[in-house]
Amino acid sequence: MKTRHVDIKGPNGDYRVEIGPGTLEHVGSQIDTLFSGSHRGGYAVVTDKTVGGLYAEAVRTSLASTGRTIAVHSIPAGEASKSVDELMALFAFLAKHRVGRDGLVIALGGGVVSDLAGFAAATWMRGIPWIVVPTTLESQIDASIGGKTAINIPGGKNLVGAFHKPKAVLIDPTCLKTLRPRDVAAGLAESIKHALISSPDFLTYHEQHVDAVLALDDTVLTELIERNVRVKAGVVERDPFEQTGERMTLNFGHTIGHAIEANCGFTLRHGECVALGIVAACRLSKLMGLLTPTVVDRVPTLLSRYQLPITLSEPIPFELVWETIARDKKSRGQQVRWVLLESIGRTRISTNVDEHAVREAYESLFEPGG
Numbered sequence: 001m002k003t004r005h006v007d008i009k010g011p012n013g014d015y016r017v018e019i020g021p022g023t024l025e026h027v028g029s030q031i032d033t034l035f036s037g038s039h040r041g042g043y044a045v046v047t048d049k050t051v052g053g054l055y056a057e058a059v060r061t062s063l064a065s066t067g068r069t070i071a072v073h074s075i076p077a078g079e080a081s082k083s084v085d086e087l088m089a090l091f092a093f094l095a096k097h098r099v100g101r102d103g104l105v106i107a108l109g110g111g112v113v114s115d116l117a118g119f120a121a122a123t124w125m126r127g128i129p130w131i132v133v134p135t136t137l138e139s140q141i142d143a144s145i146g147g148k149t150a151i152n153i154p155g156g157k158n159l160v161g162a163f164h165k166p167k168a169v170l171i172d173p174t175c176l177k178t179l180r181p182r183d184v185a186a187g188l189a190e191s192i193k194h195a196l197i198s199s200p201d202f203l204t205y206h207e208q209h210v211d212a213v214l215a216l217d218d219t220v221l222t223e224l225i226e227r228n229v230r231v232k233a234g235v236v237e238r239d240p241f242e243q244t245g246e247r248m249t250l251n252f253g254h255t256i257g258h259a260i261e262a263n264c265g266f267t268l269r270h271g272e273c274v275a276l277g278i279v280a281a282c283r284l285s286k287l288m289g290l291l292t293p294t295v296v297d298r299v300p301t302l303l304s305r306y307q308l309p310i311t312l313s314e315p316i317p318f319e320l321v322w323e324t325i326a327r328d329k330k331s332r333g334q335q336v337r338w339v340l341l342e343s344i345g346r347t348r349i350s351t352n353v354d355e356h357a358v359r360e361a362y363e364s365l366f367e368p369g370g
């Protein structure tokens with residue numbers, strides 16, 4: 001099958017996203033093509049222990065054909081690795097292998113790997129090139145697109161980071177077959193979010209391809225990923241450094257979603273919290289006189305067909321959720337800016353949302369059927 005591609009325009013040049021089965025096994029030749037053979041330095045592959053065990057050998061074999069030095073660095077899987085300690089260990093690895101400005105960092109893994117490796121590439125020798133080979137659906141359609149990189153510190157998640165766009169993103173949908181179904185579903189919540197903020201047609205696409213997507217059909221996944229990349233790329237191109245407010249629209253479902261995530265004691269995945277946040281944000285949009293009831297009912301039906309939660313089985317009191325939302329924003333000196341939907345594909349940002357409406361929308365998650 002031929003790969004598809006999306007070219008993302010940026011203030012400092014464009015970069016290509018290649019999508020298709022076999023991309024991962026052909027990383028070496030893809031790099032040669034993308035860089036027109038001009039890349040001369042060694043490769044520093046950064047992965048996590050799980051992904052490395054599954055795919056590092058295939059990537060190493062493919063890179064070996066280019067004849068340059070290859071070193072692989074594995075971090076423990078999981079969010080805890082987006083840390084200062086892991087960053088220092090990665091710098092030590094880059095130093096040991098004498099990775100210079102002509103080197104190339106290759107991030108092979110989910111968003112944890114790409115955020116850490118991308119931030120290391122952004123700061124090592126004041127910035128060296130990197131590419132991403134994202135291996136979770138969430139990272140293929142979200143984290144790897146847009147050039148944001150970050151690590152966590154005790155004061156908060158993603159507080160230390162940089163905008164450093166990769167030279168290329170190489171997406172292989174076949175590697176999703178080794179993910180747990182629950183992790184695939186978590187990525188689909190972001191895909192449905194992209195549809196809701198961008199186009200009715202993309203939402204219908206989700207409704208028409210449930211079985212093929214859940215069966216991880218390569219052709220359908222390739223198209224689904226491409227469409228997602230186009231949505232995120234469009235937003236990022238119009239607002240590369242989060243200045244115009246357009247990137248805010250990507251936060252749809254995330255205000256309540258994040259607050260649930262922060263209070264659920266790690267029982268729910270990020271994407272599952274986003275699914276709940278999407279349901280609440282749609283109901284909030286209806287309460288604010290925007291979305292029609294028919295549209296609002298379509299969304300939870302679709303999310304549950306993709307095996308995502310639409311009710312909170314262990315209700316978290318509204319007061320806790322509200323406190324988290326207020327604290328998050330206050331710590332950044334900002335007002336809460338709600339991303340609402342006027343209709344599918346049309347968002348509206350509002351700072352004028354009543355606490356009672358938020359409570360009603362959130363507490364609807366306690367009851368089956370809202």
Ligand SMILES: NC(=O)c1ccc[n+]([C@@H]2O[C@H](COP(=O)([O-])OP(=O)(O)OC[C@H]3O[C@@H](n4cnc5c(N)ncnc54)[C@H](O)[C@@H]3O)[C@@H](O)[C@H]2O)c1
Pocket residue numbers: 048049050051054077078079082109110111112113115135136138139142143144145146147148149150158175176177178179180183
């Ligand atoms: N930079 C951005 O714009 C951006 C956007 C969204 C999210 N993020 C960040 O992304 C991170 C979450 O990323 P994620 O959801 O990809 O999680 P992740 O990187 O933690 O991966 C989830 C789990 O799946 C495993 N895994 C990955 N690929 C696999 C595969 N193909 N087969 C089997 N197992 C596999 C990993 O080892 C890990 O255990 C968060 O830290 C978040 O802050 C960043």
Ligand SMILES: [Zn+2]
Pocket residue numbers: 190254270274
């Ligand atoms: Zn998200």
